[in-house]
Amino acid sequence: MHKYIPVCLLPLLFAAIPASAQQLSPEVFRTLVVETVLPFSVRQYSPAFVLPQGGPADALDFSSPEKAIASFFRTLEAGDYALNERCWTRASVAFNTQKNSESGKGPDYWTDYWRRAYRGRKVELLHRIDYENYVLIEYRVSMPEGGRVLETDTLALEQEDGKWLLTQSLADNPIHLAWKAPGSRIQVGPKTVGRLTRPVKQ
Numbered sequence: 001m002h003k004y005i006p007v008c009l010l011p012l013l014f015a016a017i018p019a020s021a022q023q024l025s026p027e028v029f030r031t032l033v034v035e036t037v038l039p040f041s042v043r044q045y046s047p048a049f050v051l052p053q054g055g056p057a058d059a060l061d062f063s064s065p066e067k068a069i070a071s072f073f074r075t076l077e078a079g080d081y082a083l084n085e086r087c088w089t090r091a092s093v094a095f096n097t098q099k100n101s102e103s104g105k106g107p108d109y110w111t112d113y114w115r116r117a118y119r120g121r122k123v124e125l126l127h128r129i130d131y132e133n134y135v136l137i138e139y140r141v142s143m144p145e146g147g148r149v150l151e152t153d154t155l156a157l158e159q160e161d162g163k164w165l166l167t168q169s170l171a172d173n174p175i176h177l178a179w180k181a182p183g184s185r186i187q188v189g190p191k192t193v194g195r196l197t198r199p200v201k202q
């Protein structure tokens with residue numbers, strides 16, 4: 001026959017346990033590393049592919065990732081916001097619009113910046129990265145004389161309605177952000193885990 005302790009007596013039972021028996025050892029902070037493998041391929045443009053300058057900005061060609069990038073930079077050089085939006089996927093246009101609203105930077109800000117940053121500049125394609133259904137292209141912007149590098153970055157593209165268009169789908173993707181990481185290894189983690197307030201070592 002089993003005997004049960006009434007629930008009402010449990011607090012009294014625990015209160016009777018010596019305090020030393022309830023003590024915990026000091027906390028030991030640990031991290032758990034979970035690896036996610038993201039296969040991708042990288043090819044170099046050799047020599048670097050120089051985008052042609054000039055030409056009508058509205059002569060947009062989205063038949064290949066490289067031609068789409070060339071069309072994109074023509075809209076930047078022309079400072080044409082409406083044409084530039086045609087270079088992005090529909091979801092990315094909405095994403096950019098939201099970000100502009102949050103930052104208070106409208107079309108006038110961007111068209112002025114584009115003209116100053118890209119008009120008369122030399123733009124070269126350096127690397128092509130193929131990842132799932134995406135193509136990423138690393139480019140370099142430099143002064144036509146002297147070759148001083150002004151900007152190096154990577155743009156992502158995907159197909160929509162049979163066209164290669166720029167996309168923000170990979171804006172936070174490790175492939176877009178760190179495809180050149182040494183050893184192709186990075187650690188990404190939150191600054192806090194649950195109730196822990198100590199920074200997680202990256």
